[in-house]
Amino acid sequence: MAIDEMTAPAGDTGSARPIMKVENLSVVFPRPDASDITAVHDFSLSVTEGEFIGIMGEPGCGKSTAAMAMLGLVRPPGRIATGTVEFLGQDLGKLDEEELRAIRGKDIGMIVQNPRHSLHPMIRVGTQISNVYRAHNDVSKQEAWEHSIEMLRMVGINDPERRVKAYAHELSSGMAQRVLIAIALSSQPKLLIADEPTSGLDVTIQAQFLDEMWDNVQKTRSSVVLVTQDLGIVANYCDRVVIMHQGTIVEVAEVHDFFNSPQHEYSKAILGLQRRAQEKGVAIAKVDEKAPPLLRIEDLTMHFPIRASKSKVHAAEQVSFEIKPGECLGLVGESGSGKTTVGRCLLRLEEPTSGSINFHDVDLASVSREEFRKNRANMQIVFQDPLDSLNPRWTIKQVLEEPLKLHSDMDQEQRLDRIRELLKLVGLEESFVQALPKEISAGRQQRVSIARAIASNPDFIVLDEPTSALTPETTAEIIELLIDLSNKLGIAYLFISHDLTTVKFICHRVVVMYLGQIVEIGTKDQVFETPRHPYAKALLSAHLFPDVANRRVDREVRESLQGEIPSPITENLPKGCYLFGRCPSQVEKCRNMPQELTELEDGRLVRCWRVQEGELTD
Amino acid sequence: MIWRFVVRRVLIAILQLVGISLVVFFLIRLLPADPVARLVGFNATQVAYDQAEAALGLNKSVIQQLGDYLGIMSTAKYDGIAQGYLGDSWVTGSPISEEIGRFLPVTLELITYSLLIAFLIAVPVGITSAMRPDGVGAKITFFWGLFAGSQPEFWWGLMFVFFFFTWWWEQFGFFLAPAPLGRINPMLIEPAVITGFILVDSILSLNFEAFVDAAWHLMLPVFTLVFIVSGPIIKMIRQNMVRVLRSDFILYARSCGLPSRSVSLYALRAAMAPAMTLIGIFYGFLLGGAVPIEVIFALGGLGEYSIRSILSFDYPAIQGTVLIIAMVSLLVYLTIDILHAFLDPRITF
């Protein structure tokens, strides 16, 4: 519907005006001792007025290089080998350096990947924003400086008068990201090229920013070319999708067509999980509801002391839940909500401040380290970045052999057999045993970490963002593998992720955390279909599911949370409900009334008195 | 903040200096050398030998000698390091600190000027050759580096003396450079020693004749050093600059449409900070590394002094020289680190 409105501007002949036309663009990087690499090959794309285009593709496929080359820029020593770029009817190749400069950053805005490295490390952020502003506007230094403060305020940075004097390394990557957004939007470009502009941001802020960009496109009829790895963003905002693979465009499609009937093999791989689920019905097996719990944690609390200060970081506050054998429990929340801390406490990678962890009838929180180690065979963890957790000098064989030596008394022969078996279980070929971690792809590395985790036959694994560092196609494969392993071996998971799409796929029940507290626990359907706690609602509504039938931009109300999650140090914690200040349903009474996690009629637990008393329905 | 850093660094430096003193003290005593025989001659009588040995304190145990040297639990009549006294030279009998005070400024002057000039040349050359990797500048730099590094520094020193002094005089009948015999024409009135830097002193004492002549005498040794160290310095500045030009923030600055002058300034800013560290490293290196040049031009620098002390087994002088060189190096590193911190906000103390 939205697309129809856009492709038929009032009083026009029917076709919208092209803003940029790229033809046969190729970018080449010379290598001193080998043949050149063609990073982008024959890239052609035309962008029309008011269009929102998404570019997807695996890391290193040339997305960012192509985006830069649209501006006529290449990182040295690369060069643009062939191709033309026409912008508003002008051939950019025919302009001189000064004319090009005047267009860059003014008519074409750019947001690059890696925001912290893209700001100069030794120049104040405000000076850098001012410099860009002054490059395109005839203003004094003072005016430009005030303008910078204004822009920081506009992109929601707290205390802009102080931040404007900061250096890049003093900003979080989310904040640096917003500085780049501020720079790009301030000149109201006709075309915005954005390279993974929201990768450092939390879902709630990501939604705010993309909403604003989309509204802006509608209002001013400017255009956006958005490079992203996230199917959710593409499905919810883009009109057209460009799929790149190994330097070339393999598919350009209208967004609904792309999701409903992808043409190219690689597109199908990207959409793997969605499609296979529809076709074969990949699903995790049902759990025996009557079985006694495998793991029961009660009032788990973790306070980190802050050096030279009386206050503490309240990373987890009285967290309680149960996991049944073979069950997958999802743990979701914004970053900093305490998810990782809970996972790490279970394995005593952090020593919890208080609380109990009952596993196989032993309280892991209070037993000695010695005693605890005996239980480690039954309980494993897989981290987000496989390279961080695999010893870079060990071959895959050594990696897998270690837990076998530690937790079993197999002889060498038996261990080799077991390694073969493990590789087969995680879908790796035997020939990988001699490889080093860095020699194999990220997806395979994660398979190796999973193989290592299941080596000792555990019945419970903590998965901390196991797919967050992976591309959509490998994410799909890893999720399928995890489901498969659970079905075959009966392993239970605590699945920690901020990616609700994968959580929805794999989990039986879901825990939502905010500021170290659980705010809602329920079955997957309860939480995903009808979330009750205001925070859970906002989180779900801000999450971008890759579902073109229900695009966020087509919705009447796009709920989102205002502001940002505060850091959970003692003096920041609200006296009453922790969500007070950001909650769309708050009333004065919430300010000073601490909230309890209480069971509702349908069996779920919610920490909000207004929900408990039936004041908030729908 | 910065003071805490400085104090900490000074304390560490003192520990390092104590360590170095001990190492040198024991190392020279491990040498199979007999400084007493060296002093009194091999034909001296046993009595004369014993007297000399006692005078030098070498008849005491090594531990007692160490105590005398450090000035802690000393059994000697004179002060030690703890009292701020480096001892007297066994050869000349005058205090080591006085002698080093005469020789050290010569070396410092030589390498300070050389490094300053080398940097004034290397920064623009290194940067332009990084910005235009196919340009003439880059090629010249490349061959210069190869050429200058192909021979040891004393060889270049001798070559320049031969060419600019001997050959030039024979060809053209006048001296382009003076004879390599010291810092100033001995017929001139030397300026009073104020800083020990002869150029500075001659200005301070308004002795312009001396200034011109001293500058003339410094010309060739400085030229030789500049010729040798510029190659590697240019190379490192260029590499720095190439790296910076490929960085995300330069690409981003260009994509924002900053004028090329601003982009160059951004790059320069980032490339300069590591170059500072380079100055420090070269300075420390040249304190000992400029010896061949000092010797060829008979400048009378610390390098020459240390060689003389070693050859005559003048233990206190060797110990003193090593200590002073280490002290100057540590001081230079500290200064550079402080400057670096002012340039780069990422460095915190």
Ligand SMILES: Nc1ncnc2c1ncn2[C@@H]1O[C@H](COP(=O)(O)OP(=O)(O)O)[C@@H](O)[C@H]1O
């Ligand atoms: N070792 C630690 N020391 C101090 N604070 C920590 C430590 N680990 C985590 N935190 C803090 O605890 C809070 C919760 O963090 P984390 O568990 O990583 O959340 P999430 O996984 O949801 O991102 C954050 O504010 C984080 O900065």
Ligand code: SF4
């Ligand atoms: S208690 Fe009040 S502030 Fe807290 S979630 Fe409920 S409505 Fe919102």
Ligand SMILES: [Mg+2]
């Ligand atoms: Mg985390």
